[in-house]
């Protein structure tokens with residue numbers, strides 16, 4: 117069985133009652149093997165972010181099943197879903213979403229704040245994650261003392277700090293110029309070379325070249 | 340990285356909002372502290388003032404048949420005493436555990452005796468005690484100095500021809516007699532300076548202006564001298580006690596005196612006690628009502644600020660949920676923040692309230708009441724602020740916990 121299975125998933129939003137129903141994902145089925153690097157592409161509004169959030173245990177689908185590592189994810193309660201995210205998923209947001217009042221190291225440590233581990237171990241793990249993104253020398257900087265690319269790398273380090281089997285990224289280079297974007301993509305390629313499974317949404321075909329496979333979405337369906 | 344670090348980091352980042360929240364706690368708790376401290380001081384003051392209205396406990400011998408009436412109190416007749424009160428009993432009263440609450444203990448011996456051919460009510464008292472207890476007495480003349488001086492009630496003085504109620508009596512005051520007639524006597528108006536009681540001469544130190552009570556018909560003399568005159572050495576008819584009872588353990592005081600004097604009848608003058616308790620109760624209710632209003636307003640203020648803060652941090656909370664924080668962790672984070680603010684705000688409120696009331700107490704009371712900082716009250720403030728914060732947190736915390744991790748993914 118593949119590591120991650122999206123099994124005929126539909127997501128229907130009903131912002132103002134049943135009459136306004138919008139089907140954002142329609143019967144989507146995707147399998148992802150361990151160590152794969154998959155790029156998700158498609159026009160704006162096609163459901164890329166929605167698919168990623170369903171894979172990331174953040175968005176209960178209307179129909180269908182998500183299975184990760186043999187776990188049927190959406191059978192879990194809300195609190196257990198949070199635990200699942202912490203254990204299995206690292207998420208990189210387009211705007212990075214670093215907490216501005218915490219240093220790079222503290223931002224990276226965020227997922228560990230609710231783990232039962234000692235302060236020194238948490239620090240060591242956050243340091244190690246920062247080292248993986250080559251930012252260990254800037255651990256004590258606040259986000260606004262870092263460049264856009266460095267902020268992106270801190271966000272990736274935060275996603276990696278729990279060593280999650282699955283790394284999800286929603287347009288991680290969307291906010292960056294092409295040079296720093298390339299820097300971040302190089303990091304993804306390196307991580308994938310270390311057998312990290314990655315699913316990345318991108319608009320940029322150049323970014324997709326490092327991926328093993330491209331999934332194209334249109335109107336909530338796989339093309 | 341701990342939740343508390345995230346909380347303090349956030350408070351440092353949003354200093355304005357944190358300061359505003361803390362101000363909410365400080366003002367709420369400060370007002371309550373000031374109200375409490377001031378009303379305690381005023382209660383003490385009222386207590387002192389009410390205590391000046393005289394005795395609130397009266398002790399008489401038990402088991403008597405013939406009773407005299409003394410200022411509305413039944414006093415056993417002289418001749419049928421069974422369990423008598425003795426001079427030594429005064430010291431026993433003063434030895435009760437609550438002795439610090441006893442402001443005046445005034446023993447008396449009352450008897451009927453003949454004064455210049457009339458039957459008069461003679462009351463033996465200890466003048467210093469008596470005069471400090473009967474603050475309302477309007478004494479014309481001076482306090483008796485020796486044991487051979489007396490104070491006369493208004494009516495008896497006139498009957499004995501010491502003052503003249505009918506006509507102008509103030510030769511020394513001179514000219515306008517009518518202006519000074521009758522109701523106000525003054526020392527120079529005394530027609531005589533001595534009377535004879537049971538064959539002994541006594542100097543007249545002063546006259547009591549009309550009280551409208553039984554005092555008007557009494558002659559007050561030194562206790563020991565009266566005991567001697569009436570041949571009842573050591574004996575007492577009653578003891579009046581004025582107890583300071585801020586929080587009014589009057590029943591306890593009565594019980595303790597009763598224990599000391601098992602054969603006596605010890606009674607609290609319920610009316611005086613009730614009047615005082617009522618006044619203090621009303622004051623209490625008033626300040627509690629204001630305190631509750633202030634706390635409710637403060638709580639609402641804190642709640643709306645927290646709510647705004649949660650909404651402002653929607654994205655941030657979404658990120659925390661996305662990286663694996665449980666709802667419970669989000670609530671904990673909020674509680675830690677509010678807890679920190681409420682502890683500091685509560686302490687500041689205690690300081691502010693104590694300081695404000697220390698200044699204000701001078702305007703509200705005229706005695707030398709002072710406000711002393713109380714550590715117990717400080718603890719209470721912290722507890723109250725915590726409670727206030729936790730209650731104000733309920734809705735914002737629910738709102739925060741309900742936020743979706745998807746908030747982190749929304750663009751804009």
Ligand SMILES: Nc1ncnc2c1ncn2[C@@H]1O[C@H](COP(=O)(O)OP(=O)(O)OP(=O)(O)O)[C@@H](O)[C@H]1O
Nearest residue numbers: 129130131138140159160161162163164165166167
């Ligand atoms: N909570 C929601 N309620 C209603 N409609 C929603 C909600 N979230 C997303 N949508 C709609 O679902 C559709 C797909 O959204 P999604 O964010 O997945 O698109 P996307 O492919 O990521 O687009 P983009 O490239 O612009 O990021 C959009 O039309 C969006 O308006």
Ligand SMILES: [Mg+2]
Nearest residue numbers: 164165166286
């Ligand atoms: Mg998107």
